[in-house]
Amino acid sequence: MARRGGAGDGHRASATLSRVSPGSLYTCRTHTHNICMVSDFFYPNMGGVESHIYQLSQCLIERGHKVIIVTHAYGNRKGIRYLTNGLKVYYLPLKVMYNQSTATTLFHSLPLLRYIFVRERVTIIHSHSSFSAMAHDALFHAKTMGLQTVFT
Template sequence: GYQLAQSLIERGHKVSFITNNYQGHRSGLRVMANGMKMYYLNQLPVLQGDVAFLSFFHCLPLVKQILVREQIDIVHGHQSTSVLSHCVMMAAKSLGLKTVFTEHSLYSYNDFTGIHLNKLIKWSFRDLDAAICVSHACKDNFVLRAKVDPHQTFTIPNAVDSNRFTPDPSIREAEIKKSGNPDTINIVFISRLQYRKGVDLLLEIIPKVVAQFENVNFIIGGDGSGMADLKALVEKHNLYNRIEILGGLPHTKVRDVLCRGHIFLNTSLTESFCIAILEAACCGLLVVSTDVGGVPEVLPKHMAYLTKPNVKSILRQLARAIINVKKLPCDTFYNELAEIYNWR
C-alpha cells in the first residue's frame, strides 16, 4: 500500500490511510513521506483482537470524521476479512463517496468460514463501484463469492519494489566460499510454516533431496505450527550441517537471505498471487513452485519450474532445477521483472 500511495502522490493526488493501531503503541495521526497521512485507530481496551460487532460501532464515528476532514473522494479497501475495511467502505457509501475494493486471497465456498464470509461480502459489497483482484484465478473466485458484476472487476497483479529486491552475486559467492564446496547449491524456503503453505510437503521433500544431492543445502525462514516438526526432522536425520533454520524474518532481511540461494522453493497448497516467488526471481533465484491458484500467472516460463502439489512432482522439478540452475542466466531476471512489475 505504501508504494502505491507514493506513486499516486507523485501524480498529484492526496492519500490518507486508515488502519488499526500498530502493535498497541502506535496510535493517532502520523504524517509520512510526501505528506501521506496515517490514521491509527485505537481498539477498545477490553478486546483481544478484532471483534467485528464491537469494532464496527466503535470505529464508525471516527471513520466518518476522518473522511469529512480529509475531503476524501474515493475510498479503497483491502481484504474481505478486514472488519475495518468493511466499516470504512460503509461509512464512505453513507457519505456518497466512490468505493473500490482489492481482494488478495482465495477463499473456499463450502466450509464454515467461507460460507459465513461469503454471505457477509455479498451484503457489504452490494453497491461497490469497482473491484480489483491480483490474478485471474482470484477474480474468478471473488466474482463467484461476492456476486459482483464481472465487468466491474479488474485483474491488476501485485507489484514489487524492485529497488529493495536486487540481485547480489557476491553474497552467494561468499556463501559458497564459506561452505568449501564450489558446487554447493542453496535452496531457500521462506514462508509461514503452516499446512496451507505446504509445510507437510516440505518435510517429506527435504530428506529425499539431501540424500540424493550431497551438494544441496536448505535455508528455511519463517515460523508457525510446523516449526517443531521441522526441528524434529533435522534432529532425526542429523541434518544440522545441511539445513539452516532462521525462524521468523523481518521483511527488511528477506532480500539478503534470498541472495544467499540459487533456488527458491514454494510448496503452497493455495495462492492467489504469491509475491514471494516474484521477490525471489528479482533477486536472481530460479523458482520451483506448486502451480496452484494464480501462481502460473506470476512469472515468465523460463524463470519458474511449476509442479503439482505432491511430493513426486516437486522432487522431479527440484532435481531438474538443481541440474540446470548454474547454466541459466538467473541474474538477468531482475531487469526483465523490473519492467513488467512496476508501481508506476
Template sequence: MVIEFQAIVCYGSLSDHIDFVDRQVVVMTHAYGNRSGMRYMTGSLKVYYVPWKPFLMQNTLPTFYGTFPIIRTILIREKITLVHGHQAFSTLCHEALMHARTMGYKVVFTDHSLYGFADMGSIHMNKVLQFTLADVSQAICVSHTSKENTVLRSGLPPEKVFVIPNAVDTAMFKPAPERLGTDEIVIVVISRLVYRKGADLLVEVIPEVCHLYPNSVPGEQLFFAGLSKSGKTDESS
C-alpha cells in the first residue's frame, strides 16, 4: 500500500482495513517526526516511512517524478502485484498510482469523501483526479452517494467503480436484544463534522425526519460527535 494522508501499495489485498491473514501487505507512507525508514508492525506488516515531510494536512509536497525511484524500488523489491491508493487529496497516492501504471501494475483507487464542484480547491483536485484515474484498473467507494460523486468528479465509467460499505464488527456491535420503543427517536452521528463527510446533509435530513414523525418531535434526541474543521473534538445534542 501507499499511505500518506491515506493511500496504499498492497500485495494480494484491496485495503488496509481488512484482515491481513494469508495476505502480504506492504505500506508506504511519509515520515512522521523522527520515524523514517522501514519498520515491522504487528502481524508482520511492513511499513516504509519514506523521508518526505508533510507540509499541509498530512500531505507531502507534490514532486511528480521525485518519488519514482523509491516507489519503483519498493514495488520491485517487495514483488508487489497490486497498488492501492486512498484519498483524493493525497499527493503521494496520486504519484504512486501514476508511476505504478507506468510500470504496468494493476492499480485500485478508493475514495470515501464527498467533494464539491464550485470552489477553487475542488475544481483543482477534480482536474488532478481526472488525470490520475484516467488509467486505473478499478475504483472503490463506500456508498452509492460517494460513487456518484466520484464518477462525476473523475469521469470514470460507472462500471469501473464498485461500492463496498464500511464494515461493522459484529462481535462488538449487535442488534438490541429487545425492540426499542417507537415513542422516542434517537439519532446519533459520529463523524468528522466537515463538508466532505456530508455534515451539511444533516441540515436537510433532520427536518425531513421531524416531518415523517411529527408526534415524536418532543421526544427526539440528536447526538453529534466528531472532529471539527479546527481539529478539536465537538460534542453536541
C-alpha cells in the first residue's frame, strides 16, 4: 500500500511557493462580498468606532468588496450619502435616545434594515459596538434572514 510522506517518517512533503507581489493580494481573490457595516456611531461624529468602521470599509473596498454603512440620521444628514471610493452610507430616521444610541425597538427597524439588506444584496452583516442598539437589531434580523454575521 502506497503511503504519502508525513512529518514523522523522514520524508519531506513538497510544496510549491510562489512569489507574492505587493498588489497581487488585491487582484487574486476568488469571491467578493456585499458587506453591510451597522452601528449607531459614525460620521459626522468622530471617535474610535467611527474611525474603525470608515478605515475598515475603505480597505475592503480596495480589495474589491462592496461595502455599505447603516447608521441613524444626524441632524439634517438623512437618507443616502456617498463618501470616498463610492462608500454608500444610509442615515436612517430612527429616534436617538442617549449618547447617540438609538432606542432598542427591534421590530421598528425591521422594515428598514430588511429593505436595505435585500436591495443591496448583502451577504455579510458586520455590527460594531456593544453600546449600539441598531447593531444588535441588525444582527438579530440578519440571522432570521440567514445572512452571515460578525460583531466587533
